[in-house]
Amino acid sequence: MSPTHLQTARSQSKVDSAAIEKLLRGPEQLALRNKVLPVLANDPIFDKTRKPFLNHAQGIIDSLKVCKRLLELRDQHNWTREEYVMALLSLEETVPLAMSENAFMTVIDSQGSPEQKAHWLPRCRSYEIIGCYAQTEIAHGSNVQGLQTTARYDAQTKEFVINTPMAEDAKFWIGAMGVTANHALVQAILQVPDSFQPSGYRSVGPHLFIVPIRDQITHKPLPGITVGDIGPKAYGGFRVLDNGYLHLNSVRVPRDYMLMAHSKVSPNGEFQPAKHDKLSYGSMVYLRAGIPATQGWSLARAVTIAIRYCISRTQFSTSPGTPENSVIDYASTRHRLYPLLATSYAYIFAGKELLNSYYDMMDSLAKGDVSKLAEVHALSTALKTKSSWDCVAGMEEARKAMGGHGYSHLSGVAAIFAQQTPAQTFEGDNYVISQQIARALIKAVMLLKQHPQAPLPGSFSYLHQVLSPSPFTTSPDNWSNPSQQIQALQKCAAKIINDLAVVLAKNPRTPWTDLSWTSARLAAAHADIFVVDSFQKAVQAHGNPDLRKLGELYSLTTLVKAIPELVEAGVDTAGLRQAQEAAVGAISKEAAVGLTDAFGWLDWELPGVLGKKDGRIYEEMTRVVEEWDINKGEYGPQLREAALALTGHESAKTAKSKL
Ligand SMILES: Cc1cc2nc3c(=O)[nH]c(=O)nc-3n(C[C@H](O)[C@H](O)[C@H](O)COP(=O)(O)OP(=O)(O)OC[C@H]3O[C@@H](n4cnc5c(N)ncnc54)[C@H](O)[C@@H]3O)c2cc1C
Structure with a gap:
């Protein structure tokens, strides 16, 4: 068998894929x-x-069988x-047990008391208990303070009585709730006894309660519980996860089913708030902090498939009689795919660094030190937002770069897109949570105004630029200089913060929702600095020349996308676009194969067949298509009947019945 285009390119690649995979x-x-x-x-x-x-x-059902087999x-x-x-x-996709591990157990671990953790977590690990995280309601998601589910403490029985009063207050979208979970972690507005209130109760905001929802023996809903699955989702995504709904009608749970690591309710109903109002952010930060790396790895799968396919795929020859070119040889294909390859690396490196900062912050929190929370919260939110925007858009671009077959299920890229696109919405809608970053940055600038020498955490240090901009000139030939790249991005973010500060100075009561568009631009700019810096650090640590080229391509692509913002910030962008185009040109297709091989994918990990490592895709496409149910098996006679009915010919069955 002669080697495929992909195998030939791989054999000529000088990239040390194994070393990069290790990194x-x-x-x-x-x-x-x-x-x-x-x-x-x-x-x-x-x-x-x-x-x-x-x-x-x-x-x-298939997904539950997969879980059982695991x-x-x-x-x-x-x-x-x-x-x-x-x-x-x-x-490839989120199965119900992953929700129990990732959402239910993680939150108990970070917000449960030591006794609660000791009680619940071993039962979760043995899957005696399968849990889900139930915050969103039909009518309320982003506005957590506006949740309508209530948990009223009954000091007589030492229980909470939990209700979703109206149909629109039902929990909705809850992963693993549809058919699998027997327990839910329910976010509800806590009401504690207060004789000064006309109702006899005072609301003290949203808190978390473990609520058994299905009988552990029969798996039927428990009294007061109505639970079910919300059905299919956009683009056929999240197919293997039973997102569900839940109504609670005066469901009673014992007092110690409220998670009490931070705020507490005593047996006689006294409420003790958390020592620090942001202590409960830990698990939310964790869930957000995991998203950039997931996005990076997901884009890595999409871009591996697309690059491999575009090397295998040939269309047109340069001159008559010569072999057709790989479509990757066309400039527009390379300009679409190589920056995406760089983007996937960028979010993998940045995601790693972010998670390290998260663990560092959790160590500090355990000692009662909350000083790192603001920075890590802002970073995780900014990176969650920017990574999901960039990577999901990149997945769709990768699909388009593959031409017609990109649109087939066999490309696998559409499935990755369908799975990842809701990351722009869950764990906080990107436009809603961007405002949290803008607030944190503005708060830090205000502090600096009062105390110019106040220490700032590393990722906030450029805020000094907002109050006292340092002179900065670019040189058209110097765009590959890491320091020029970072400084330009900092100028950009500082300018957006300055714009916000000007609006707020004029009218300090401007609602943040009016600033949500600018906040989103700021979130992106703040994230870009961190991501470019992370990639630069990884390149410095490793010294690999191909990685250096890819890192440079990422920085320059980020800067090119920011040209309108840079120009507004007064940065001279002369030479930037040319530098980025040269950086694309510096990546050969052989290097691109090596850099995608460095992800170390098994064929099994890449959905579809177009990303097969040996590049023998057409044989595989034919084999799989011929195996589809529609082409053989049980549907055959039914399909023929339906087609014959259209043409007006009598089917064999009808003809027989006339005899
Ligand atoms: C696949 C998937 C899985 C999910 N899994 C779970 C789960 O397991 N558990 C759970 O509890 N929830 C889950 N959710 C729900 C998810 O967390 C929410 O949908 C998400 O937080 C967004 O809230 P929302 O739907 O209320 O959007 P809305 O807030 O209604 O947003 C609608 C639009 O309004 C805009 N908007 C709203 N408020 C503002 C504002 N203040 N400023 C500017 N713009 C604004 C948004 O940007 C958006 O464009 C899941 C959702 C999806 C899609």
Whole structure:
């Protein structure tokens, strides 16, 4: 068999893919992957090709079988907890058990008292309890203070009575609630006894309650509970997750079912607020902080498929009689895909650095030190926002770069897009949470105004520029200089903050919602500085020349996208676009193969067939298509009948019945 275009390009690549993979994943993750992934890849239950033909209920049943098989494999192979979690997370889509692990257990771990953790977490790990996180209601999502679910404390019985008063107050969208979970972590407005209030109760804001929703033996809804699945979602995404709804009608839970690491309710109903009002942010920050790396790795899958396919795919020859060119050889294909390759690396590096800052912050929080919270909260929010915007847009661009086959389920890229696009909405809608970043940055600037020498955390340090801008001139030939790149991005963010500060100085009561568009621009600019800086640090640490080229391409692409903002900030952008185009040109297709191989994907991890590592895609497409249910098997006679009915010819069946 002669080598494919992809194999030829790979054989000519000088990229040290193995070394870069080690840098991207780290030795521990590599060891986990080597142990766990081959087991999954060789088990037919994890085969993804047939999934588009399942209806909603079949998809969920299939997903539960996948979960069950994972548990069997865990026991069969004596997987450690890390190995099992790696297996769970390496499935392409979010299965119900992942929600229990990621949302339910994580929140109990960060907001439960030591006794609560000791009680609930072992039961969760053994899956005696499967949980979900129920915050959003039909009529309220972003506005958490506006939630209508109430938890009223009954000091007589030492229980909370939980209600979703109206139909529109039902919990909705809750992952794993539809059919799987037997417990829910319900966000409800806590009401504590207060004899000064006409109602006899005082509301003290949203708090979290563990609520059993299904019987652990029969799995039927418990008294007072109405629960079900909300049905199919956009683009066929989240097919294997049972997002659900929940009505609660005077459901009683014991006092210690309220998570009480921070605020507490005593047995006689006295409310003790948290020592610091932001202590409960820990788990939210964690969930947001995980998103940039997930987005980076998801874009990495999409871009690997697209680059491999565009090398395999040939169209047009340069002169008659010569072989056709790979479509990656066309400038417009490279200009679309190589910056996306750089973007995936950028968010993987930045996501790693962000998670390290998160763990560092949690260590400090455990000692009662809240000083790192504002910075990590702002960073995780900015990066969640910007990574989901950039990576999801990148996935769609990757699909388009693949031409017609990109639109087939067989490309796999559409499935990645469908799975990742709601990250722009969940864990806080990007436009809503951007305002939190803008507020934090404006607050820091106000502090600086009063105390010019006040210490600022690293990622806020450029705020000095807002009050006393330093002179900055660019040189057209100097755009590859990391310092010029960072300074230009800082100028850009400082200008947006300054714009906000001017509006607020004129009218300090300007509602933040009026500033939400500018806040979103600021969130993006703040994130860009961190992401470019992270990539630069990774390049410096590794010294790999291909990584350096990719890092430069990322910085320059970020700057080119920001040209309108840079110009407004007074930065001379002469030479910038040319520098970015040269950076695209500096990546050869051989290097692009090496840099995508460095992600270390098994074919099993890339949905569809167009990203196959050997590049033999047409054979595989033909094989899979011929296997589709619609082309053989049970639907055959039914489909023929339906087609014959259109043409007016009598079908065999009707003709027979006339005899
Ligand atoms: C796939 C998926 C899974 C989910 N899983 C869960 C789950 O497991 N548990 C759970 O509790 N929830 C879950 N959710 C719900 C999710 O967290 C919310 O949908 C999300 O927080 C957005 O809130 P919303 O739907 O109320 O949007 P809305 O706030 O109604 O937003 C509508 C529009 O208004 C804009 N907007 C609203 N307020 C403002 C403002 N102040 N300033 C500027 N613009 C504004 C938004 O930008 C948006 O464009 C899930 C959602 C999805 C899509």
